[in-house]
Amino acid sequence: MALKLGDFKTDVHNDWCPGCGDFGIVNAVQMALAEMQIPRHKSSIFSGIGCSGKTSHFINVFGVHTLHGRVLTFAQGAKIANPELEVIAVGGDGDGLGIGAGHFVAAGRRNVDMTYIIFDNAVYGLTKGQASPTLKLGEKTKSLHTPNSNYNVNPIALAISSGFTFVARGYSYDVRHLKDLIISAVKHKGLAFLDVLQPCPTYNDINTRDWFSGEDRIDEETKKPMPRIYKLEDTDYDPIVHYSDENELNEKRSQAMEKSLEWDAKIPIGIFYKNELITPFTRRIVDKIPNYIENPAAQQKISHNGKSVTNIDKILDSLNV
């Protein structure tokens, strides 16, 4: 029986603020899962801590709400042990780029075949609006006493330089576009990163929904707002690394880095970079353990009638006196 969107919803009541950008992301994830018809027991959502951390409870697949900054570690462990499992990790920008930044970089280097979505709103919402790693230097959101004294992280550039092989940005108020990006990310063979701009209506009074849609800059001719957000796919931008060649790779990575610097007047969403020529982690395991995909950790038989089936005689014999 085909799975419907409703099958991916739980009856857990959602306590996010009215108008929160997170709703769009949860909806997009549910829509993507339904569209891909992934059996519920083969999907899992891992989440970090904060408002976004609650995401896993709203989606009716395996949900693992982990610790602040650590979501990628749990998620990678599960995916490596059971490669059949579809794994989507989610978390805030403070979670992934502040306390969890080390894991973010290390995960990129590993390139485990899964998806990581950052709910990027430049503030720590659940703790009442402190500056988070993506807030620009000198900006002063509502609950800050003084302007932000730290430079911001560029999530797209950091992901590319860390080794993520799919790097994209979505916007939580463009749910259909975001759903399509999530599907591409999940289908990507390797570690996919999705930076989702997600206005916090309560604490971020700078990067608001109106700001993204350009309500503050009216075109003099048309008298209409000039949106800041535009889609990369509407331009001639080609994010894909087509062949294994250093020049090709460097060109695509530099172009994506450069694109990631656009902000304020023009903010690109869509796929910045995609490279399936770099082997995912599980393929790297197969180089050492040839039957790993057919017989991964989670599938292995370890006992028979309470007795171990592992035979260590050869090692023990080599230790004989």
Place this chain on the structure above:
Amino acid sequence: MNSELTWMIGGPQGSGVESAANIFSQVFSKMGYNIFGKREYYSNIKGEHSYFAVRISEREIHSSIKGTNILVAFDAETIFRHADDVLSGGVIIYDSDIEKSKATDVYTLENDFRKRLLKFFESKNKQDSVKDMLEIASENGVKTFPVSFRGILSDLSDQTNNSRLKGMVRMFNVLGVSFSLGMLKSPTHIMHNAIESIFSGKKAVAELNVKAATFAYNYAAAKFTDVNFSFETKQVKPNTILIQGHYGTSLGKMVAGCRFQSYYPITPASDESEFLERNEILEINEDRPGSTLVVQTEDEISAIGMSIGSSLTGTRSSTCTSGPGFSLMAECLGWTAINEVPLVITLYQRSGPSTGLPTRHGQDDLLFAINAGHGEFPRIVYASGDAEESFYDTANCFNYADVFQIPVIHMMDKFIASSVTTCKKFDPDKIKINRGKLLEKIEEPNYHRFAHTDDGISPRSKLGLEDGIFWNTGDESDTQGHISEDPVNRVQMMDKRLQRFDQILENIPKDEQIISHSTGEVCIVSWGSTKGPILDAIEMLKNDGVDIGFIQLKLLHPFPKKAVEPLLKHCKILIDIESNQMAQLGSLIRQNLLKEPDHYILKYTGRAMTCNEVYDSLKKIINNNAEKREILTYGA
């Protein structure tokens, strides 16, 4: 004639001290002797002093012993640090080229040690050269055998027309051990085999070393005579193996079915992970090969996080670390417990706090293992007494983790990790695997991961299991795993988790909780690797006609009160022995048994206890002239 001795070789880190000791251990184990070897080294790659002391005996031995019988030195520092440790009747074989070296010129000696050493020379009216040190040794009844290591290489190179050999200082280690074997006249073919096995895979290197070894052996056999030692070749006891300390937990993990281990490099824990990785493809009876997936992570937080993720898929998973790494794992430990995830953390302790003595021994982390993480949650803290025990204990730890759905912290330490010992061959048939309430299929609809049951332990689904969807959260949760701050649910869930302490004590067999080696009016309580020195000390006391009791606690948390209490009924003098300053087990005894140990025997120099240190203190206690806290300090 002695049928037991301690042989020691020292040298700068990177000079092959360990290989030399391995050759020596292999030879004597194959000659039918019991081996107890111990390695000491600095936190350093090259140049600092390291040494290996190998004790061999006809009897079963479980520890090192104070005093050295044969010392081999090819650098001055080894003489300065250990010559005074050589017992009367013993031997020092040394490189005559170092005779003139002065203590003030050896830059790797710590200032404190150098000051003590110079004072020592002053007290003996000597200068501070190697020669002076050796004179003092001779005055103490030690034979000194000088030999130019370079000279031997030069002679050998002339004899074999191989000029390359002349400068092969890398072979000093093999020369050192071969001189010793020649002096002791151990069978040459056993020596050859041992060298070949040490250099296995490098045929040319092995051949060269065998040549040099034979030359050195013959030299020593002819020149180093009139010594007090003689070792006949004996029948090797069947089913004896020679192992390094970390083999117990490594092989235990393989047999127990641990298929995922994540770790971050740290001394002295990494050896286990590296062993697992080296042997990652597993032979499975009547099935295709299995594997242990070993993942080196970016830090210890990731190491435990990944192993939790893996465990959620139903895979037996673990991580292995030392104190500093375990400190980083504390937050995840609580998550594991609140989500009832089985996990084994193998904790090879070393001296703390902070980086402490990174390569030295200590049992500093007992109370930390019991208390790590905020909040109240169930866990098991379990300690092995030696490598052989740790093989079986490892499998038990995985069973406890699965049955009680909790984290299990398996306490090991640096002393065990860097020991080389003979022991009885591990018997995998003795290992049972019990996965508790892990489900392979969901039989009933509407599965709730944390459903209330009579024993508080719920049937466990795993990621990927059809109809077995669950949620986890570090927040308090309802039976499905969704966040709940309801006060009534909170009490139910806290009780559900924490009643496990009672179940652990009721369900783990008594002989897995504690080992009562003996009982008596004078009784020792201890835990972990102090077991070896204590057993040997007890044996020494027996020879004096004194019997004392010894209870080894393996289960340390929850505290096995019911198992221990009856054994102490007739105890008049209670002695707590531990390698730490605070007597951490002592505080558990006070807390749980409302008993104050009468004496403590403690050591926290970073070096493990020797049996005669323990013996001496026990003697004092029995003779009623001991301190309340007997503090042991022996060892370089």
